[in-house]
Amino acid sequence: MYAGKERDPNCTVPTKIVMQLSEKLLNKGRTAVTDNYYTSLELGHKFLHHETHLLGTLRSNRKGNPRDVTQKLKVSEIIGKENSKGVCIMKWKNKRDVVMLSTRHTTETVNVNRRSGPIQKPAAVVEYNAAKSSIDLSDQMSSYCSALRKIIKWYRKIAIELLLGTVVVNSHFLYKEIHDNKMSITEFRENIVQGLLFHPNRSTHLGLARKGK
Numbered sequence: 144m145y146a147g148k149e150r151d152p153n154c155t156v157p158t159k160i161v162m163q164l165s166e167k168l169l170n171k172g173r174t175a176v177t178d179n180y181y182t183s184l185e186l187g188h189k190f191l192h193h194e195t196h197l198l199g200t201l202r203s204n205r206k207g208n209p210r211d212v213t214q215k216l217k218v219s220e221i222i223g224k225e226n227s228k229g230v231c232i233m234k235w236k237n238k239r240d241v242v243m244l245s246t247r248h249t250t251e252t253v254n255v256n257r258r259s260g261p262i263q264k265p266a267a268v269v270e271y272n273a274a275k276s277s278i279d280l281s282d283q284m285s286s287y288c289s290a291l292r293k294i295i296k297w298y299r300k301i302a303i304e305l306l307l308g309t310v311v312v313n314s315h316f317l318y319k320e321i322h323d324n325k326m327s328i329t330e331f332r333e334n335i336v337q338g339l340l341f342h343p344n345r346s347t348h349l350g351l352a353r354k355g356k
Contacts, residue, residue, distance in 0.1 A: 154185060154189070155183070155185060157180055157181045157183065157186070158181070158183060158185050158186045158189060160181070161175065161177060161181050161186055162186075162189060165195070168195070169190075169193035169194070169195050170193050170194045170195070171194070171195070172194060172195070172196075173195050173196070174195070174196040174197070174198055174247060174274075175190065175195060175196070175197050175198070175199075176198050176199055176271060176274040176275060177197065177198075177199035177200075178199060178200055178275075179199065179200040179201055179202045179205075179242075180202075181199065182197070182199030182200060182201045182202075182205075182244050183201070183205055183206070183207070183244070184205070184206070184207035184208070184230060184232070184244070185206075185207070187228075187230040187244055187246050188228060188230065190246065191228060191229060191230070191246055196245075196246045196247045197230075197244065197245070197246050198243070198244070198245045198246070198247060198248070198267060198270060198271055198274070199243070199244055199245075199271065200241070200242065200243060200244075200271065201232060201242045201243060201244045202242070203234075203240070203242050208232060208242075209224045209232060211224050212224055212232050212233065212234045212242065213234070214234075216234060216235075216236035216240070217236060218236050218237070218238075219236065219237070219262070219263065220235075220236050221233060221234065221235040221236070221250050221252065221265055222234050222250070223249060223250035225249060229246055230244065230245075230246050231244070231245050231246070231248060231249050231250070231267075232244050233245070233248075233249075233250050233265060233267065235264075235265050235268060237264075241265075241268060243265065243267045243268060243271065245267045247267075247270075248265070248266050248267040248270070250265060251265070251266050252264055252265050252266065253265075253266050253269055255269060311328075311331070311332060311335070312328065314331075315328050315331045318331065
């Protein structure tokens, strides 16, 4: 959560956040995928120091970006520059400019099939899209039957979203994996409510409310 400006002589706030959250996952050859708020040359160097790769979209005005990558490109053109530590910053022109940072990729492209026909796409972009699709899907599923309402206290929104949004979506995923059941997220939510309301060990007032209804 953003708590205002923080000063740290060792790194910027976005880098500090990522390093703290990934502390127990470092030094194991993993790859972290971040969006453009967190991605930076600084974070790439810190991850490599801990034997971890970084892949993410990058803001074009981020400090340390090579000038060569800021030039204008034609559609389907790609340009990139890699430093001595293995951090590559690239820019690809599709419908709009896409700036990426990767410690795993250079400017190599792969063939991607579309309805309009095959196109050449940077391997970094393909892997990034594949990695973030699960996050997009989680956000989408969490938005179904959202319990969020207009309230003044921001921390209440976070608590509600975590308990009734993210936790339910994660539980739904685990349930399907364990039971090999393709139950929809809506049906899963309904079963949770039914279980909470009509559980035999629930207090008497719930039973009375049910009879009264």
